[in-house]
Every structure is written in C-alpha cells, then in structure tokens.
Amino acid sequence: MAEKINLSQSPKNTPKKRAKKRVLFIITQSEFGGAQRFIYEVLRQLVRGHYQLMLAVGRDGDGSLIRLTSALGVDTVTLTCLRRNIRPVQDILAIREVKKIIGSFLPDTLFLNSSKAGFIGSLAARLLKFSRRPKVIYRIGGWTFNDPWPLWKKRLWIILEKISARWKDIIIVNNRSDYEQARHLGIKPRKELILVHNGIDPYRIDFFNKAEARTKLLAMLPTERAQKTKRIVGTIANLYPAKGLEDLVRAAALDEDDSAVYMIIGDGMERKKLEQLIIDSGLTEKVYILGRFENAARYLPGFDIFVLSSHKEGFPWAVLEAMSAKLPVVATKVGAIPEIIEDGVNGFIVPARNPAAIADKINLLANNELLTNTMSVAAHQAVVLKFSLEHMAGQIESLL
Incomplete structure (x- = not known):
C-alpha cells in the first residue's frame, strides 16, 4: 500500500528529527572511585538528552560502575585487555579492542577517563583514518605521576601524558594544581586545557538520619565497644597508598579519648597492611576497617568528624559528600582541597603526611561544640553555592 504524502507541507518546512550525538566513554576500572563517580553523574x-551513549570498561574492579550505569539504561561493554598496570602485550591488544568498538559504534565524541584509558583510547583514535576519528576528550581526576610511585614510573607517566596530549582535542582537569602542573610540564592538547570542578546535589543524597546512621555503624562494633563510644571519627576511601590512611591510624594513636572510635569505610590493596598497623599500634579497639558499602555516603551523618588523610587527590567526592552531610572536615592540603575548604571557616586544612596535625584538629573540634556546629553549616553552604552538579554537568555537556 502506497504511503500517503501531505503535499501541503513543503520539505522546506518539514521539521527534521534531530540526530542523537553518539558519545563513547572509556574508563580503566569498574571499582567505584572518583573517576567512576564522575562518569556516573555525567551519564x-x-x-535525559539527545545522546546515544556507550560505556566501555576495563576488566579490573568489582563491577560497581557497570551495575549502576546499566540501571540507567546505558549500553556497557567490557574491554578484556584494558588493565590498570602497564602490560605491553595486553596494552597492544587493548588498542585493537578500542579501535574495534570505535569502528562499530562510530562515536562523535570519545570521552576518556583515567590515565591508562586516556593513553590507550587516544592512541586507538589516532590510528584510525582521519575521516573516522571522533573528537577526543580526556578527563583526569588527578595526574597519576603524583601517585606514590617509584621515580622511574612517575617520569614514564609524564612522558606518556605529554606524548598522548597531542592526540587529544580537550583535556579536562578538576583542580587548579593539576591545571598549573599540566601547563608547567607542557601537557598540551590540540585545542584546550580546561578546569572543571566536581559538582554534587546535596539534596539528592539519600542520607540516613543521624540516629539511624549512628545505630547502624555502632552495630558493626563489638557490643562493649559500641556501648562506650561517644565520638566517631570516620572516612570513606578506597584503601590505596595515595589515600594516606596510615596517617589516620597514627592520628588515632594520639587521641587519648577512650570513648572515640575511628571508622574506615572502604576496601582495597592496602587493607592487610593497615590491619597490621592497627594491631602493632595497639588500636584494635579504637580503629575499625568496616569494608566497602553500597551507597556508603548514606552513613556519613553517623560520624562526628570526617577526615581526608590523602597524600594525593584530584577533587575528592567524599569531601563534598561529608560537607553535604553537615560534617566538619579535616583534610590534607592536596589537589582541590584549598579550592573546596576555606581553612578554619568550613573545615580545616593540614599538611599531608602529618598525623600529629590531623590529631590536633580532631581534638580541637571534639572540644569545641560551637566551632563544630558553625563549621558544619558553612560546609553545607559552600557545596550548595559553589559546587553544584548542574553547573558541572552543564560545563561537560558544552564540550561534547
């Protein structure tokens, strides 16, 4: 049967259906950390918009990101050869994998996240015919050469970042320190180096109320220890060397308040080392590693003080979440922390690798209720006014 055509409507006036822009996101690991949080929030x-989206994830990690993005309806594939550590044979195979996915999905924009995915993905795109190359955007949440690696590995990553920058149209960093470091080292993309702060919607976080969160946290402790606990100092972090959690343990050793406990929510490669440090320091009834939780931020209202003890950061989501939960924050002077916290106003900034400085600020907050309350309110206001999710997402979308 022939299709009827309305001749009264000229082709010139016929509204054209807007083609969806195709964006392929690639990240090295599926374990939920800062880079994964960024991807999830952006996706x-x-x-909701005019996009066809795909996420490609390396094989390392526990699959947390894949579960969350799949629930959003985003097509997700696993790159079996993309691994976190440098493995020459696997890396060559990973380049082939990425080229194949780009060839089948045909993205308008290739959005790379994390150092390894940034190098592998941009090289794969560079090896395509010019007419098939997508726009390449690389977002880094903290230069990997600032991690506590051996010197040779730091220098290698500086070289890799400088070389691969030529294959990227845009590089996005999330803190002023990384921005200035890129300019100093000559990490220069084809078009733009851009600073985009992380953003969060504090009213969309499904926090437990304080009493419920505290009850749930204390239920994870031995009964006798839970009954005499009056103050909880806590953090949420993957147990990686860069997180400096040994400094938090050593700060706990300086805290003479027997009613205080220190809780670490998270897991990772440093767990056994930290557990041994806790035993050796005689802190088995004071410091507790609780493991990784789904939606760990929900428990934040159960803390009295939040501590970030990192040696290296980009723009830590956990600090934004803690401030959203109206917690006083003690954080080391790394990454974006000086851009987030105004020292003494909405939190405290201390030198990295200095357990005594951490302990001093914890003690100050523990003994000054007025300061704690004032700082908590100021922290929440800073997030609302300066670090909104809407602003971050808008900046990213404008670059696609």
Whole structure:
C-alpha cells in the first residue's frame, strides 16, 4: 500500500528529527572511585538528552560502575585487555579492542577517563583514518605521576601524558594544581586545557538520619565497644597508598579519648597492611576497617568528624559528600582541597603526611561544640553555592 504524502507541507518546512550525538566513554576500572563517580553523574544527566551513549570498561574492579550505569539504561561493554598496570602485550591488544568498538559504534565524541584509558583510547583514535576519528576528550581526576610511585614510573607517566596530549582535542582537569602542573610540564592538547570542578546535589543524597546512621555503624562494633563510644571519627576511601590512611591510624594513636572510635569505610590493596598497623599500634579497639558499602555516603551523618588523610587527590567526592552531610572536615592540603575548604571557616586544612596535625584538629573540634556546629553549616553552604552538579554537568555537556 502506497504511503500517503501531505503535499501541503513543503520539505522546506518539514521539521527534521534531530540526530542523537553518539558519545563513547572509556574508563580503566569498574571499582567505584572518583573517576567512576564522575562518569556516573555525567551519564545520569546525559541520558535525559539527545545522546546515544556507550560505556566501555576495563576488566579490573568489582563491577560497581557497570551495575549502576546499566540501571540507567546505558549500553556497557567490557574491554578484556584494558588493565590498570602497564602490560605491553595486553596494552597492544587493548588498542585493537578500542579501535574495534570505535569502528562499530562510530562515536562523535570519545570521552576518556583515567590515565591508562586516556593513553590507550587516544592512541586507538589516532590510528584510525582521519575521516573516522571522533573528537577526543580526556578527563583526569588527578595526574597519576603524583601517585606514590617509584621515580622511574612517575617520569614514564609524564612522558606518556605529554606524548598522548597531542592526540587529544580537550583535556579536562578538576583542580587548579593539576591545571598549573599540566601547563608547567607542557601537557598540551590540540585545542584546550580546561578546569572543571566536581559538582554534587546535596539534596539528592539519600542520607540516613543521624540516629539511624549512628545505630547502624555502632552495630558493626563489638557490643562493649559500641556501648562506650561517644565520638566517631570516620572516612570513606578506597584503601590505596595515595589515600594516606596510615596517617589516620597514627592520628588515632594520639587521641587519648577512650570513648572515640575511628571508622574506615572502604576496601582495597592496602587493607592487610593497615590491619597490621592497627594491631602493632595497639588500636584494635579504637580503629575499625568496616569494608566497602553500597551507597556508603548514606552513613556519613553517623560520624562526628570526617577526615581526608590523602597524600594525593584530584577533587575528592567524599569531601563534598561529608560537607553535604553537615560534617566538619579535616583534610590534607592536596589537589582541590584549598579550592573546596576555606581553612578554619568550613573545615580545616593540614599538611599531608602529618598525623600529629590531623590529631590536633580532631581534638580541637571534639572540644569545641560551637566551632563544630558553625563549621558544619558553612560546609553545607559552600557545596550548595559553589559546587553544584548542574553547573558541572552543564560545563561537560558544552564540550561534547
């Protein structure tokens, strides 16, 4: 049967259906950390718009990101050869994998996240025919050469970042320190180096109320220890060397308040080392590693003080979440912390690798209720006014 055509409507006036822009995101690991949180938040905004989205994830990690993005309806594939550590044979195979996915999905924009995915992905795109190359955006949440690696490995990553920058159209960093470091080292993309702060919606976080969160946290302790606990100092972190959690343990050793406990929510490669440090320091009834939780931020209202003890950061989501929960924060002077916290106003900034400085600020907050309350309110206001999710997502979308 022939299709009827309305001749009264000229082709010139016929509204054209807008083609969806195709964006392929690639990240090295599926374990939920800062880079994964960024991707999830951006995808959650983009699924509402005119985009066809795909996420490709390396094989390392526990699959947390894949579960969350799949729930959003985003097509997700696993790159079996993309691994976190440098492995020459696997890396060559990973380049082939990425080229194949780009060839089948045909993205308008290739959005790379994390150092390894940034190098592998941009090289794969560079090896395509010019007419098939997508725009390449690389977002880094903290230069890997600032991690506590051996000197040779730091220098290698500086070289790799400088070389691969030529294959990227845009590089996005999330803190002023990384921005200035890129300019100093000559990490220069084809078009733009851009600073985009992380953003969060504090009213969308499904926090437990304080009493419920505290009850749930204390239920994880031995009964006798839970009954005499009056103060909880806590953190949420993957147990990686860069997180400096040994400094938090050593700060706990300086805290003479027997009613205080220190809780670490998270897991990772440093767990056994930290557990041994806790035993050796005689802190088995004071410091507790609780493991990784789904939606760990929900428990934040159960803390009295939040501590970030990192040796290296980009723009830590956990600090934004803690401030959203109206917690006083003690954080080391790394990454974006000086951009987030105004020292003594909405939190405290201390030198990295200095357990005594951490302990001093914890003690100050523990003994000054007025300061704690004032700082908590100021922290929440800073997030609302300066670090909104809407602003971050809008900046990212404008670059696609």
